[in-house]
Amino acid sequence: MKRPVIGIVGAGQLALMMFEASLRMDLDIHVLATNADDPALRVVPCGRVGDPRDASVLRAFAEGVDVITFDHELIDIDLVRALEREGHLMRPGSQALSVAVDKRRQHMVFAELGIEQPPTYVAAGVDALRSAITSHALPVVVKHASGGYDGRGVHVIDHHEQLEQFLDAISSGSAAECAFLVQPKVQIDFEVAVQVVRSVHGEIVTYPVVRTLQEDGICTMVLFPAALPDELCARATTTAHRLAEHLDVVGVLAVEFFISDGQLLVNEIAVRPHNSGHITIEANITSQFENHLRAVAGLPLGSTAAVVGAASMVNIIGAESADVTAISTSPIEAAVHLYGKSHRPGRKLGHVTAVGESIDEVISRAHRAASALAYQGAAQ
């Protein structure tokens, strides 16, 4: 059987790690990069640069591959649908993507399936947004329905001056007519995530629930095990299975949850390998990247069983003054993943994962490794 050529829309670190996984599976990967310095473009033999929202660009890319998948959500869903109608295989397909790219549609799907979520109000345009916010006690969280990632597009409004500033900024910008979600801020005790992978035949495999730690809306650390009551883990997993089936997902579905006063509240989903799943490279028999490709290629899925008792992943995030480098002279007792991205404050430049048997020990090893890599660069 000829293996399919897989085209990845996007050439960031997710595409890079998918390419890495593909090397063990004898699969061919092409990438469509948005920028000439995207990490995967440098190392994938078949790469090109272009805007995936441009019909001629995406169509030409699709014609060179057997199936398309995605490393980001900055796509034109109508164009994806059009290409599907022309017979191009998209995995995940437009049904799943249309929900993943739009938090308003996510909110509607959660409501339709009876999945508990924070109280949520949808507002389209500035006037509706003002009315939705002022009808609630502050603080509230305002989210752009689409286009956000890594905390961008999410605003916490604590007091009225902030509200006016925010509304002014919106009114004068291109987002004036956009849709927003308004959520009275709930008490978040902690956050967890779960990855499931669904094959073309509807087979679903599930990774263990992980705990995620965020700072300024960016994930900084992921921990396995999540140390969550079994009942909540089971509910998170069941929720992910229901969403994967409902959305006809092929590939990874990542679901993020808040734990608020003992309640499991869904936050958002992604239908691609996800930062909270990087830990699976070292902690599980088959990584999320390999299983995503297996699903996209129509292959049977691999085991998601954990191979260690504890694991900790720490993102290496660009700081004002520090770059990142592999040239650490401190002992690094974690697996190092550098993405080869140019330095920018707030940008994810790499990650480290420590595995072992004790959660405290792997947390401390991962932190030491991330610090050693980041600080060393600043001294150069």
Added chain:
Amino acid sequence: MKRPVIGIVGAGQLALMMFEASLRMDLDIHVLATNADDPALRVVPCGRVGDPRDASVLRAFAEGVDVITFDHELIDIDLVRALEREGHLMRPGSQALSVAVDKRRQHMVFAELGIEQPPTYVAAGVDALRSAITSHALPVVVKHASGGYDGRGVHVIDHHEQLEQFLDAISSGSAAECAFLVQPKVQIDFEVAVQVVRSVHGEIVTYPVVRTLQEDGICTMVLFPAALPDELCARATTTAHRLAEHLDVVGVLAVEFFISDGQLLVNEIAVRPHNSGHITIEANITSQFENHLRAVAGLPLGSTAAVVGAASMVNIIGAESADVTAISTSPIEAAVHLYGKSHRPGRKLGHVTAVGESIDEVISRAHRAASALAYQGAAQ
């Protein structure tokens, strides 16, 4: 600091796995493939095909990279020396390579350093070979001094008819004037191997000793832990350190040993990532491939600590009737590495590694995974 561009002579599975490791380190890799269908050539953006024993080919390759390393020993050591004199960086260098490519020189180095080895007699040419063999009781093992791998170039002579056939074959072939090693066959209780990695600054890191199982001279399985008395493990490790320093190795040095009646006898060495070290991808914090590249690139070495209690690697070797495929419908509870090589009986097509806490359990999981992948192909 600009990272060096690393040129790998050879584009087999070792180059493929070095390339895979390079993707986490933001290093650039070029490969010089011997054949157009070599596994790494398909996936490395900067690859070319040529005979590395051809001076113009190797020189042109060297001119495009900052440092050269190797995935096989089928090289012209005089040419490597000449390029070193011209200022090209070779890691490992000609001193280590000249010994690695020549079992006669290995024998001399072992003797010089007082490292115990099976009784060994060197014979150059057919007449000397006949005399060396007939002066010992059969069975004896005859090894070509150079050019062998995976059991090729190693002959066990059990009885006199076999001896005559063997000598006839040698006399009529191109090996008539070659050097051979003759070793009265020792009782081999089992075999072990150890990898050490030496940096450009002389820093050495050591992987745990592993047990290796062979069939027909080809490694079929590698087990961690080796379940060897501490004293023998320590002696194996010390031996590897002494050899790495003596030969001024930069990168991986793999040393294979026989255990014979409680004695540790050195068998042979390689100065590159080695089949007995594939298990380090899953079983250790830093794989042999990453550490080899770290050494070659002049970076500090990574931790070799084990992250699991037990691991088992099984090679997937081409059989007469079976191909290999990732399309197994049996559950695969091991990490799968397929090299993308065309099928040939006896050829290493991939490997699987199972990790866990119980050696019996990982052996059984690795065997099941390898069988599932190999048998499935036969049915296609």
